[in-house]
Amino acid sequence: MVNVALKNVSKRYGNVAAIEGVSLDIKDKEFLTILGPSGGGKTTVLRLIAGLEIPSEGEIYFGDKKVNDIPPRDRNIALVFQNYALFPHMIVYENIAFPLAIRNTPPEEVKKRVQEVAELLEITRLLDRKPKQLSGGEQQRVALGRAIIRKPDVFLMDEPLSSVDASLRIAMRTELKKLQRMLETTLIYVTHDQTEAMTMSDRIAVIRNGKIVQIDSPDTIYDAPKDDWVASFIGNPPMNLIDGLAGNGQVQLAGTQSSIMLPKSKVGKLASGAKVRIGIRPEDIRVSSQPLDGMSCSGEIYLLESLGDSTIVDVKVGNSIIRAREKAGFRAEIGDKVYLRFDDRRLAVFDAQTGSAL
Ligand SMILES: Nc1ncnc2c1ncn2[C@@H]1O[C@H](COP(=O)(O)OP(=O)(O)OP(=O)(O)O)[C@@H](O)[C@H]1O
Ligand SMILES: [Mg+2]
Known part of the structure; x- marks a missing residue:
């Protein structure tokens, strides 16, 4: 159980500001989507929360603990990226078990947890296969399994559905939302796809040119955009x-x-x-x-x-x-x-x- 807060966070690379003065308050168990065009700063926000980047300015909190100097492995987060990078030489079972195995979890415990996760994601029948014997959607599910097995406090997902085909993407949207409800875990989700953001999120943070333009529920973003740019970014066809x-x-x-x-x-x-x-x-x-x-x-x-x-x-x-x-x-x-x-x-x-x- 954790809420995540960014207070006036900026990240600069040389004289390029990737994000500037970003403040976000993500509630415990919330599904928050960071939505914006390419280059807007979405991945940067996620990498800062993960601890893969250090802010140039500002603070990041998990609960009331400031985490600026805490390395990624001590933040109890799970990351899922677009390229889910399963280990090709390991079977699905080993891929899912990996985060527990490297933490010296007792084998019986590992087995039990892998079974639970596989059932939840309906991939039990795939446990003996290698990644290359799976479809894109199945691989994505395995990657999710590997992320959830550790029972993280926070899920961070960066465009995890962008490389699966259109119909599967729609099915996975529903599954992800259900999964997040079931696991009761804070989920911070990055996408440039407004439909994805509208359908899954409790709230959407719209980011553009490194700045948050609006944070609201999908309905409010749709009905009362803060400016004409948000108005034209949301909706198909747009306003x-x-x-x-x-x-x-x-x-x-x-x-x-x-x-x-x-x-x-x-x-x-x-x-x-x-x-x-x-x-x-x-x-x-x-x-x-x-x-x-x-x-x-x-x-x-x-x-x-x-x-x-x-x-x-x-x-x-x-x-x-x-x-x-x-x-x-x-x-x-x-x-x-x-x-x-x-x-x-x-x-x-x-x-x-x-x-x-x-
Ligand atoms: N390591 C880096 N060095 C220099 N500039 C960077 C670096 N990482 C990101 N940037 C710049 O910061 C800005 C935000 O990048 P970011 O990757 O966060 O965008 P994004 O919203 O995730 O875009 P996309 O949708 O294309 O993934 C971009 O202008 C990018 O070029
Ligand atoms: Mg990105």
């Missing part, structure tokens, strides 16, 4: 962002003849003439061939993309493309004139200069 000028409780959308009404809660926050960026998720837009009550703007159909369970409708409005999610079977022709209605309760408004949510 539509449309520039405009505020005035009289409305926003004149740039490059169009259209204005949209702002919700009352936002109007008070905007000076007349303020440059804003409107954010609206595709599923919060309705597309119709007839003018709609509370209509937001009109445009023409640019592209239709069927996803099976829904259809993504690209509408050209002035110079911009606005993407809406409509029901499966939505019918229209390219070039048709259509009317859009934004659900104004779901409208986000960002400052166009700073990108911050208003």
Whole structure:
């Protein structure tokens, strides 16, 4: 049982700042995902928690114990990386047993624990095989087995599913989440895949350019992104962002003849003439061939993309493309004139200069 805290941690390599001023408070038994684009600093955060790197500044705590100077082997953590590096000459049994074997655990105890872990991960029938006789997903499970056998206080996982194929990845997501619940262990998970982060995490820490941009539950990150960058990073397709000028409780959308009404809660926050960026998720837009009550703007159909369970409708409005999610079977022709209605309760408004949510 342990909570992990980073207090104002920075890591520099020469004059490159890999992360800067990162503070994170990860609760005991929490599934926290560090999400961000390549080069954002995700692996650096994980390696610092593992003790594989020493912070240039700031402190790292496990519970109330400062661990800055504690070597990795004394932190009782388990690491799983993308390249899970099983020992090729050892059978699965030996691979899983390895962390206990090197700690001089009595053989009967080792045997019992390997059996338990193998049952949990449903790999009992694979125990006698060598890694090269396993599929990618099976290898990944063995790597997980090797990580959990020691009963670590904290799991650290760096893109552990990125080299398994798409359908297995979806299955493994569910399994990982279940496993973490069962083991009741704090899990810090790194990924650049927003869907993975959204589906598994209790909370998501979004990191970009070495800084944490937002830490919240998946729902809050989705519904109330802190800035326009987070808004466009989360969601598939992501949130539509449309520039405009505020005035009289409305926003004149740039490059169009259209204005949209702002919700009352936002109007008070905007000076007349303020440059804003409107954010609206595709599923919060309705597309119709007839003018709609509370209509937001009109445009023409640019592209239709069927996803099976829904259809993504690209509408050209002035110079911009606005993407809406409509029901499966939505019918229209390219070039048709259509009317859009934004659900104004779901409208986000960002400052166009700073990108911050208003
Ligand atoms: N040992 C190092 N020496 C110099 N720069 C480094 C070192 N390790 C990382 N960096 C730099 O720090 C930044 C953050 O790297 P990091 O590996 O943490 O990113 P990441 O978010 O894990 O990216 P990815 O998704 O590609 O794995 C990058 O700009 C990287 O080039
Ligand atoms: Mg990385």
